Amino acid sequence: xxxxxxxxxxxxxxxxxxxxxxxxxxxxxxxxxxxxxxxxxxxxxxxxxxxxxxxxxxxxxxxxxxxxxxxxxxxxxxxxxxxxxxxxxxxxxxxxxxxx
Amino acid sequence: xxxxxxxxxxxxxxxxxxxxxxxxxxxxxxxxxxxxxxxxxxxxxxxxxxxxxxxxxxxxxxxxxxxxxxxxxxxxxxxxxxxxxxxxxxxxxxxx
Amino acid sequence: xxxxxxxxxxxxxxxxxxxxxxxxxxxxxxxxxxxxxxxxxxxxxxxxxxxxxxxxxxxxxxxxxxxxxxxxxxxxxxxxxxxxxxxxxxxxxxxxxxxxxxxxxxxxxxxxxxxxxxxxxxxxxxxxxxxxxxxxxxx
Numbered sequence: 573x574x575x576x577x578x579x580x581x582x583x584x585x586x587x588x589x590x591x592x593x594x595x596x597x598x599x600x601x602x603x604x605x606x607x608x609x610x611x612x613x614x615x616x617x618x619x620x621x622x623x624x625x626x627x628x629x630x631x632x633x634x635x636x637x638x639x640x641x642x643x644x645x646x647x648x649x650x651x652x653x654x655x656x657x658x659x660x661x662x663x664x665x666x667x668x669x670x671x672x
Numbered sequence: 673x674x675x676x677x678x679x680x681x682x683x684x685x686x687x688x689x690x691x692x693x694x695x696x697x698x699x700x701x702x703x704x705x706x707x708x709x710x711x712x713x714x715x716x717x718x719x720x721x722x723x724x725x726x727x728x729x730x731x732x733x734x735x736x737x738x739x740x741x742x743x744x745x746x747x748x749x750x751x752x753x754x755x756x757x758x759x760x761x762x763x764x765x766x767x768x
Numbered sequence: 769x770x771x772x773x774x775x776x777x778x779x780x781x782x783x784x785x786x787x788x789x790x791x792x793x794x795x796x797x798x799x800x801x802x803x804x805x806x807x808x809x810x811x812x813x814x815x816x817x818x819x820x821x822x823x824x825x826x827x828x829x830x831x832x833x834x835x836x837x838x839x840x841x842x843x844x845x846x847x848x849x850x851x852x853x854x855x856x857x858x859x860x861x862x863x864x865x866x867x868x869x870x871x872x873x874x875x876x877x878x879x880x881x882x883x884x885x886x887x888x889x890x891x892x893x894x895x896x897x898x899x900x901x902x903x904x905x906x907x
Contacts, residue, residue: 617760628680637683641763653696653763657686659716662760688858691851701788701836711850713857717771717804719850721842751842753771755804755835758788 605630605666612669613638617662621645624669625656634660687712690764695720698760702728707752715756723749770857774850775800775838783808784839785830791819793828804832 599607608627615623615636625641636658643651680686690709697705697718707723729743775797784794785806792815795808807829813822 619760623761628686629682631682631684635683637680637686655686655764657683657762657764659756659759659761661757684858688855691854692847708847710845710847711770711774711854713769713771713854719771719774719840719845721845721847749837749839751840751845753774753838753840755832755837757833758836 607672608666608668611672614667614669615658616664618664623656623658634663636660636663686764687762693765696763697754699758700760705754716759717756718754720754721751723752725749770853772800772802772804775804778840778844781841781844785835786837787834788836804835806830806832
């Protein structure tokens with residue numbers, strides 16, 4: 573097991589300390605949420621419906637305000653709204669739809 | 673966060689700006705409402721007037737046929753309290 | 769709290785409560801509490817043929833959580849008053865929250881300064897302080 577080949581890691585290539593990893597791949601869920609405000613996101617509800625739009629803001633209950641919202645059901649756009657308020661209890665996840 | 677763009681700092685601001693405006697509300701159980709919003713609270717309990725409710729009734733026979741036929745029932749109510757736990761989303765009129 | 773107040777002003781008025789199981793009950797609102805539990809008198813169920821067991825029931829208590837809608841008498845609802853009260857209530861929540869965050873932040877700043885100060889004092893007195901030397905953990 574110990575002899576199995578491993579991809580070279582930066583720390584083995586040089587003795588200098590590795591560069592700090594990009595911020596977007598570390599940090600807490602809160603850091604993620606702070607990072608996605610103002611970005612395009614996909615909000616999936618527990619019902620399976622997706623809302624795609626620009627995340628204006630959110631609160632501690634995961635209540636969400638979206639702009640330029642598209643409602644997707646089974647991959648098909650079923651509605652468009654200028655702004656939407658989504659009640660937090662319905663939210664399954666928030667996914668970034670553009671690089672952070 | 674950049675609240676300067678929209679003037680919205682928290683999601684409830686969106687709702688506050690919709691008071692006395694006609695809003696669209698999506699509810700659990702395939703129900704939708706449009707009506708004029710007069711009051712709400714932190715649970716998203718709502719009081720609306722001049723409400724039209726749309727109920728989507730999916731016929732299980734048609735699902736079996738692979739068709740996507742939904743029967744729609746509509747009704748109107750003058751003044752309505754909506755319990756917040758049924759609310760999925762609220763969409764204000766688009767401000768352009 | 770606001771909606772509770774609204775219901776209180778509607779006591780002795782006729783309302784229609786629609787439950788999440790689609791049962792619709794019209795009656796006189798006798799009382800309401802903070803959970804929006806509702807007591808109705810002189811009740812009449814819509815579509816009695818479908819709910820014959822309800823025909824003998826004259827009054828009832830409805831748990832707030834099973835309510836979907838309550839249809840209110842529009843002539844007894846002052847919509848302007850509601851909108852103003854809603855804006856005011858949201859504002860007080862905002863003020864309460866910002867005060868809370870302010871206090872929480874001051875507390876963090878204050879205590880971390882205290883900790884740094886304490887550590888410096890201890891370092892001056894004893895050189896580098898090792899946590900184990902503080903001692904109370906060993907007792």
